[in-house]
Amino acid sequence: MPQEQNKGLQPKKITILGATGTIGQNTLDLIERNPSHFQVVALTGNQNIPQLVYQAKKFKAQFVATADADKYQDLKEGLAGCDIQCGAGKEAVLEAASMQTDICMAAIVGVAGLEPTLHAIKACKTLALANKECLVSAGKLFMQSVKELNTVLIPVDSEHCGAYQCLAAEQPENIQKLTLTASGGPFRNLSEQELQYVTKAQALKHPNWEMGAKITIDSATLMNKGLELIEAKYLFALEVDQLDMVIHPQSIIHCLVSLKDGSVLAQMSEPDMRVPISYSLGWPQRLQTPVAPVDLADMGQLTFEKPDMERFSCLALANHTLYNTQRLGPILNAANEIAVEAFLTDKISFTAIVEIIEQVMEKMESHLANFNPMELNDILQIDERARYLALEMLKLRV
Amino acid sequence: MPQEQNKGLQPKKITILGATGTIGQNTLDLIERNPSHFQVVALTGNQNIPQLVYQAKKFKAQFVATADADKYQDLKEGLAGCDIQCGAGKEAVLEAASMQTDICMAAIVGVAGLEPTLHAIKACKTLALANKECLVSAGKLFMQSVKELNTVLIPVDSEHCGAYQCLAAEQPENIQKLTLTASGGPFRNLSEQELQYVTKAQALKHPNWEMGAKITIDSATLMNKGLELIEAKYLFALEVDQLDMVIHPQSIIHCLVSLKDGSVLAQMSEPDMRVPISYSLGWPQRLQTPVAPVDLADMGQLTFEKPDMERFSCLALANHTLYNTQRLGPILNAANEIAVEAFLTDKISFTAIVEIIEQVMEKMESHLANFNPMELNDILQIDERARYLALEMLKLRV
Numbered sequence: 001m002p003q004e005q006n007k008g009l010q011p012k013k014i015t016i017l018g019a020t021g022t023i024g025q026n027t028l029d030l031i032e033r034n035p036s037h038f039q040v041v042a043l044t045g046n047q048n049i050p051q052l053v054y055q056a057k058k059f060k061a062q063f064v065a066t067a068d069a070d071k072y073q074d075l076k077e078g079l080a081g082c083d084i085q086c087g088a089g090k091e092a093v094l095e096a097a098s099m100q101t102d103i104c105m106a107a108i109v110g111v112a113g114l115e116p117t118l119h120a121i122k123a124c125k126t127l128a129l130a131n132k133e134c135l136v137s138a139g140k141l142f143m144q145s146v147k148e149l150n151t152v153l154i155p156v157d158s159e160h161c162g163a164y165q166c167l168a169a170e171q172p173e174n175i176q177k178l179t180l181t182a183s184g185g186p187f188r189n190l191s192e193q194e195l196q197y198v199t200k201a202q203a204l205k206h207p208n209w210e211m212g213a214k215i216t217i218d219s220a221t222l223m224n225k226g227l228e229l230i231e232a233k234y235l236f237a238l239e240v241d242q243l244d245m246v247i248h249p250q251s252i253i254h255c256l257v258s259l260k261d262g263s264v265l266a267q268m269s270e271p272d273m274r275v276p277i278s279y280s281l282g283w284p285q286r287l288q289t290p291v292a293p294v295d296l297a298d299m300g301q302l303t304f305e306k307p308d309m310e311r312f313s314c315l316a317l318a319n320h321t322l323y324n325t326q327r328l329g330p331i332l333n334a335a336n337e338i339a340v341e342a343f344l345t346d347k348i349s350f351t352a353i354v355e356i357i358e359q360v361m362e363k364m365e366s367h368l369a370n371f372n373p374m375e376l377n378d379i380l381q382i383d384e385r386a387r388y389l390a391l392e393m394l395k396l397r398v
Numbered sequence: 399m400p401q402e403q404n405k406g407l408q409p410k411k412i413t414i415l416g417a418t419g420t421i422g423q424n425t426l427d428l429i430e431r432n433p434s435h436f437q438v439v440a441l442t443g444n445q446n447i448p449q450l451v452y453q454a455k456k457f458k459a460q461f462v463a464t465a466d467a468d469k470y471q472d473l474k475e476g477l478a479g480c481d482i483q484c485g486a487g488k489e490a491v492l493e494a495a496s497m498q499t500d501i502c503m504a505a506i507v508g509v510a511g512l513e514p515t516l517h518a519i520k521a522c523k524t525l526a527l528a529n530k531e532c533l534v535s536a537g538k539l540f541m542q543s544v545k546e547l548n549t550v551l552i553p554v555d556s557e558h559c560g561a562y563q564c565l566a567a568e569q570p571e572n573i574q575k576l577t578l579t580a581s582g583g584p585f586r587n588l589s590e591q592e593l594q595y596v597t598k599a600q601a602l603k604h605p606n607w608e609m610g611a612k613i614t615i616d617s618a619t620l621m622n623k624g625l626e627l628i629e630a631k632y633l634f635a636l637e638v639d640q641l642d643m644v645i646h647p648q649s650i651i652h653c654l655v656s657l658k659d660g661s662v663l664a665q666m667s668e669p670d671m672r673v674p675i676s677y678s679l680g681w682p683q684r685l686q687t688p689v690a691p692v693d694l695a696d697m698g699q700l701t702f703e704k705p706d707m708e709r710f711s712c713l714a715l716a717n718h719t720l721y722n723t724q725r726l727g728p729i730l731n732a733a734n735e736i737a738v739e740a741f742l743t744d745k746i747s748f749t750a751i752v753e754i755i756e757q758v759m760e761k762m763e764s765h766l767a768n769f770n771p772m773e774l775n776d777i778l779q780i781d782e783r784a785r786y787l788a789l790e791m792l793k794l795r796v
Contacts, residue, residue, distance in 0.1 A: 143791040248694075260685075262667050264666040268661075276662070288658050294656065296644055301701045302699065
């Protein structure tokens, strides 16, 4: 494996929240390829204790935490004989997140990542953000905290990381539009009718990206792109009319930034999460990765289509949310998490996902008129309420 | 016409060398749209005195020069009654180039632009470079002068301006490859046989760009892309194996920069020279332009092909030159200028262009072994010799 030398620099201390997921594993793959650049401080995981133990030993972590309090014994036993501290439960994860580091990779899936990531903002110099919910559910609170603490925030979503690279030398006032690309998922060409009968196995087969189950389903409904537009709004302080998306089935161009002089800057790569992850790890340098360079002549063409908001109505819901992200973001996200989980456990059909979310949003939106949650507790209460309602809607269907 | 306010800033003083050409006219179009941003100091032209007089009056230039010494009376009479100084001949052009300005737009076509542009480096803070020959014929001398005088150099070719934008926040050591795109010109799909019979009118019809006659023919032979690769080598201090090109018939993506982590930054725009010109005029800000934003969904696709070095053997000649630009650059450029001029005046066929250049290069290359011209005089002598030989070759054909 080709390794790059870290010319006399101190290795960067790094914590990975969500180390056993796809992002966490890819992060460790890159650390393995650049061993002199990094020193793993802490790792957190959830249910997959064998994987977590394996990682902790291999990378000589100082501290390991599982979010599942019941797994403490498993973890403790797995690490027996190693000089590695460990803990279990929410407090243990927060302890890991609070360890002083150069970089924290925030890659916990779902709203469970919110509190740990808010802790990490205070403890790390650079926050590599792969947890969408920090922005979708709590964007204002989150961005304010990042600003107050002067933490460098590097987005790890390929689209936002691309935008970050395009905007590195640009003045915000020159941005006319930020366009995120979407592969369109596996069902891009299906009719409304056909969408009703797609199976879980089909939905889990993303045409370009290898990702976790939740985000793969979000890509199939296009909700993922909706969530990403909300993220982009916060990350780059943009107005709704500055945000756009385009279907690009090859997933080579990730993001396009249109500037006021007619110039467009774009970022591309093969669809491999190690590109944005390596950017966040190496920043302000770039790391060597094993990702093959893009060869456009070999590909022959890149294609683009307008998205269909009718067939993919998750996009319409997200678009509606964009105008009021602070109030509607947590509801959209929570209802989506429950609905996707129900689809993944064979409780509802693919098209029922958006129906559930729509019902929850309709029910809660009027009740929350003029309430723009800013405190974490308020956000978590709305999140909880949305989950409760989504579960109620599910019961009515069974 | 929508105009942008120049919030309380001093207008930038600007000189345009080659004001009556396509680049010069587009530069003045942008100045007209942003009148509070610029103050025209000097304009130079060649034969087209009515146009030069019109421009000088409209933009209240202080000094105007024609390169053609015989046109002094015409120019003088055209400017009668205006408070505008004027001159004619080489010295007058050098005088214009030597006036102290914030920006000099160097847009003289051909090697004639070399000496004035070298003068301008000393007199302006930012040099907007549209004259390819400064780099192709005298790249080392030119870049050294730019460096010594601390002049900001902004390339105006759309490809290089795109690269400049992509590289604005990048470390040079991260660049793996710079890929320039080429439309492939009007004859992209013709066979070797068919290329022999193309007419001047066909060659002058570029599929995407409106440009002057010389560069339009260079685009049809693909020599333009060869010259641009040589330019890129000097501008961005790259090795030959870091330079690449790809055929991209839509001319939307102008340049791609591949970085060592697998990420590619690209710059796009509608094919309109006002985008790179405005970038050079506005830098480090961006100006509003009337150029329509790129709409990829509307376009549907961008296509790419490998270039065919057999059919477009100008590319092969340029590629050979790349390995020894300092010695071969002036020869390639001079022979090409003569051959293109001969084609434009109906003296030779389209395919004879490359034959002439090839013959001149073969003849001169061995004689110049180990001589790497650095002084302007040496470069101009090689240039003159190559022109003489090219003219001799032409005679043999008539």
